Amino acid sequence: MGVISDTLKKLSGKRLGKIEKKWVFDASSSISSSPIAAEITKGQVGIVFGTQDGKMYMLDADAQIKWFYSIQEKIGEIQQMFLDEETAKSIYASPKLADINKDGKKEVLFGSDIGKFYALSSLGKLLWDFRTDGEIRSSALVQDNMIIFGSNDKNLYALNLKGKLLWKFKADSGIESSPAVLKGKKTQIIFGSNDGKIYSLDTKGKLLWQFKTNGKITAKPAIGDIYANKKNYIVIGSADNNIYALNENGKLEWLYETEGRICSKVCLADINNDKKLEIIFGSCDDNIYCLSCNGSKIWSYETDFWVVATPLILDIDNDGKLEVIAGSYDNSVYVLDAEGTFLLDYMPGVSVVTQQPGHYHDLITAEPGEYVGKKLWEYKTEGMIIGSTFITNNKKQKEMIIGIKEGKLDNLTYKKD
Template sequence: MTRLIPSVLCAALLSLSAAAQPPSDLPKKPADKDSPGPFRIAPAIWPVFRGDATMTGVGTAKLPDQLEERWTFKTGDAIEGSPIIAGEVVYVASLDKHLYAIELATGKQKWKVKLGAMKASPGMKGNRIYVGNLEGVFHCVNAADGKLLWKFEADGEITAAANFHGENIIFGSHDSNLYCLNPEGKKVWATPVDGPINSTAAVVGDRTFATGCENGVLHVIDAKTGKELGNIDLGGSTVTTAAVVGDWVYASMVSNQVVGADLKGLKKVWSFEAPKRQQPFQSSPAVTTGLVIAGSRDKKVYALDAKTGEQKWNFVTEGQVDASPVIVGDRVYVGCLSDDGNFYVLDLKTGKKIQELQLFSPVVGSVAVGPDSILVGTDKGLLYCLGKK
C-alpha cells in the first residue's frame, strides 16, 4: 500500500447498436472546439463529469504502471464533484464556495472565483466553465480568468453537472426540472421529471436522458425541444448518472440494483442485485466493451456483463463506494469512503488489485483523467494529481 503525504504547503496548491445488443466498442469522443472570444483555451481533455457526453467514465490516457503523488492542492472544504481538464489547466469546485483554476503541471492556482457552495462538477464548452451551486444558481464564467459572464436561477439546489447539446447547456435541479439554456443563459426549455435531479443527463445525438430520484423512471427527451420521447421504468429510485452506449443505457439504483435497458424497445433487459448486504448503489457506472463497473455501499466494486448483468468479479474495499469508477485501458480507478481515503487501481478483466494508495480522507467524487495523470478530490478538500513524478 502506498501512503501519500499531502503536500499541502505546495503553494496553496491545486485547490483540485444492433437492437438490444451492446456495441462491440465505444464511440469515439468528438473533438471539443474552441469558442470565439478574446482568449484561446486549449481543447478540453476531460470536459464534463464522466469524461464525455455519454457519461461512460472511460479515459484514453497513457497512465504509468504505478501512480505517485505529483502534487496536492488544498481548498477550504470538501470536493464532492469531479475536476475537469483543458490543456494545462484543471478546474474544480468546492464546498468552500469557490471554483478554482489550477496549473496541471505544477498544482499552482491560476485564479479562483466565489460562486457559492458547490457539490456539482463543473462542465466546459469552448472558453467557458459552467457550474451550479446549492442555492440553485447556475453560473457561466470565463475559463481564462474566472470572470462571471452570466447566471441563471433555478428553484432548487443544483448538484448535477452540466452537459451539452451543440452550444446549448443541459442540467438538472432539485426543483425536478431538466433545463436547457442557450450560450447567453436564456432558457430554451425546461422539462419536469418525477423528482429532484441529482444526476447528470447524458446526451447522445439529439436525445438527452434524465432520471429523477423518486420512482426510478428514465426519461428520454428531445434535446432540441424538451419534449419527452419515451421513458423506461428502471424498477427503483436512483441518484446516479446513467451511461449510454449505443442502444443501451446502464444505471445504478439506490434500491440495490444495477440495471441494463434497451433504448430502442424502451424496456429493462436485466437487473443485477447485490446478494448479501442489500446496500444502495450510489456510484455512477463506468461502461466499456462488454463490462459495466459499479461501486456499492456494501464496500464492493462489481464488474457485470453488459449484455446479461452476470457478475464477472467483485472487489472488497475498506469503505463504502460512492465515488464513481473510471476505466482507463485495462484498469479501473476508484476511491472509497474510508477514513484513510483508500484509492484503488484494479485489473479490469479480473478485479485483482494492482495498487492501493491512501489519500487520508474519504473519496466521494469521481476521477478526472488527464494526458498522463489522474485527478481526484477528497472530503478534506484536497485535490490530488497522481501520475509519475
C-alpha cells in the same frame, strides 16, 4: 538478481512499479464536486473543481491556482430558515467544460446549492447566470447549442449558449442526475430523478418515455453500444441497489442487483478486446464490480467502505493493459487489473484464503472457477474519495487527480521500479 526478480514478477502476474504522489493541493475547504480536467486552450490543461464554501477553482497541471471564482450571492431571510449558511453555496455538481462562445477556449459551467447556474470564462470571469428554485446538483450537458441541467425544483432546464431559457420539463420530483444524450433513430435526452424514474425527452423537451425504478437516481446515465450491434443502450444505477440496462425505447434489457446503493455513473469499456462493452462501477455495499454486456458478473473487489465515485479505466503503466482505478470512502485508491484473474489457488470447496477485505490478500474469495478482482496497487489518502479524473503529461504519462472530501486534491502517478 533484479532481472530474476522482475522475471518472476512477470511470470506470477504481478505488476512492476508503484503509485506515488506527485503533488497535493489544499483547498482549505471541503471539496464537494468531482474534479474535471481538460485542455482549456491549446496546450494548456486546466483542473477544475468546486468546494463546499462556494468556490470554483482552476489549477494548472502543476497545482498552481490559475483562478478561483467565489459565489457572492446573498442568502435571503426565507432561505436562511432552510439552509445552513456555511454550506448554502456548496458546489456538488461536477463542472462542465465546453467552448460555448466559439472562441477556441473552454468555458466553465456549473450549478450550486443556492439554486443558480453559472457560466464563467476560461479566465474565471462571470459571463452570465441563471436562477432556478432549487439546489442544482446536476452537471450540465451541452448538446445542439443547448445547455441542459436539472434542479431540485423538479425541472430539467434547456438554455441557449447565452443563458436564456429555451424550454423546461417538469418531472415528478427533484433532479440530481446529470442528463446524457442518446443518438439513435432520434436524439434523446436521458436523465434520472429523485423518485426513481428514468426519463427520455426529445430535443424540444417533449416526453418520449419513462421507466420506474424503486430508488432515488443520482447517477448520470451511461450510453453506449454495449452489444457491439450498432445500437446504443442506457446503463444506470439506482438507490434500489440495481444496475439497469435499457434499450433506446426504454425497455428493460437486464438488471443486476448489488447489496448497496449505486450513486454515480458506471464506466463502459471493452476490457477484453471482444468489441463489446463491459460495465464497471462502485456500490455502497463496498464493492467494485465488473459486469459483462449481458449483465452477468465478471468479477468484484471488496473495499472497506462505500465506493461512491465513478471509476477510471486507464492504462496507467503503459503496458497495453487497462486498469480500473477506484476510490473508496475507506480513504484508499485501488488500482485493479481490469480483466480480473482466474482464482486457482485453492481446491474446489476448500478456500485457503483468510480474507480481510482489501488487505490480507489481493484476491477476493469466490466460488471455484470464477474470475475475481485483482488488486495491483493501493494508495492511502487523507480522507474519503469523492471523485477522480486524469491528465496526460508531456511524457505521455497519465496522472490521476483524486478529489478528497476533506479538502485535498492529490496527483498520483505510476513509477516504474
